[in-house]
Amino acid sequence: MHLSQCVSPSAAFIATTNETQAVHLDRDDRRWTVIEVAQPFDMTTHDGQESAYAFWEPYHQFMKSPDGPGIVLKYLLDYSVDQRALTYGYGTAAKARDKVSSDPVLSVLTEIAETAVCPHDLPGKGVLSIKTLTEIVRNAGGRSSTPEEVSHRVAELIPHATRCRNARYCERIHTHTTGDGSVEVSPLMETRLRGFDFGSLEEFRRALSRVTLETYDDGDVWMPWMPADFDYMPPKHSDNTEDEADQPF
Known part of the structure; x- marks a missing residue:
């Protein structure tokens, strides 16, 4: 699923998925916001499939390369986070x-x-x-x-x-x-x-x-x-x- 970059001061995190149901929600649960993004490629046609393959191919090649996973891992390990904010849920x-x-x-x-x-x-x-x-x-x-x-x-x-x-x-x-x-x-x-x-x-x-x-x-x-x-x-x-x-x- 393709998701354009956006900035939301009230969102704790944004997750994407290819599953039909993005996340299991209990009845009357209001703690989640699920954003559905339109499919940018027509996967029912040959041209649409080719376009999708061409779009994602550079990413797949990068992740298959010797340095790809290591670069992503280093970025995540070096990313500055507030450990105290992650420890306790923000209650208001x-x-x-x-x-x-x-x-x-x-x-x-x-x-x-x-x-x-x-x-x-x-x-x-x-x-x-x-x-x-x-x-x-x-x-x-x-x-x-x-x-x-x-x-x-x-x-x-x-x-x-x-x-x-x-x-x-x-x-x-x-x-x-x-x-x-x-x-x-x-x-x-x-x-x-x-x-x-x-x-x-x-x-x-x-x-x-x-x-x-x-x-x-x-x-x-x-x-x-x-x-x-x-x-x-x-x-x-x-x-x-x-x-x-x-x-x-």
Whole structure:
């Protein structure tokens, strides 16, 4: 692939490839810019093939010569680079915000860090079922995310989180009117589901802040989830998808 020289102050590097897919990108990944360059030669004609061969032949002959690879290697070894800049990724608040907005799992975990509430966690112990998390992630933009993908992403973002079998999932909220006219709200819960125990709220926020660069409120304890705050309708899935959300990974 031929790429004309260009100068871009915001680009860390530019890579070229002859592959159909230049780089593997996860869904909603915005960290890459792939530049597609038009083919300068018509490779379907004999003249185009001859022109392409003539264009690249000097380069191939140079690389085949005794001095060619050595010259390129010396140039690369002598090239001045900032080792400190290469050691750590350049992080800014804008980049952190972009990470959150482009990653549904990170977006959901960020809201949990801000509210100190794990959805469907009635006791308020920082426990979240994979089934709950998957449905919320799908509503947040990760429509085709599988429970396994969501679980692996959580493990990457919150390394200290442990697997558990005491998580809960709210199927629906039941409301009824009592004799005195007041309304009572009670959740219909599934229990003993697979999920994540995030440990203390302080640990959870500290792990997440390494990615988001955010500073969260001073509150240091998890808050119980309140059924009255049930503000989303879980999407309808087939029975096998529901069962899949509580499988060990």
